Amino acid sequence: MEFRVPPEPEQVLLSQTKFLSPETDQVLLSGNRFHLSQTKFHLSKTRFHLSRNKFHLSQTRFYLNLKKFHLSKTKFYLSRTKFY
DSSP states (O other): OOOOOOOOOOHHHHHHOOOOOOOHHHHHHHHHHHHHHHHHHHHHHHHHHHHHHHHHHHHHHHHHHHHHHHHHHHHHHHHHHHHO
């Protein structure tokens, strides 16, 4: 009976990896950097739109509260005029 030692995980990974030329590595690396910067840009754009939407929501709430206040004021004045 033969006992074999399993290979180390690093050796398995190295044997499965295809080695590319340094030029190809550079092209892939610059492509990855470009996609990363593009993703960061889209994330910042999304954050900007989210903050803008939050601002518009708070503005809308403010105007709704203002309208409620004016409505209650109008109701109050209407109720006062009924007594006169």
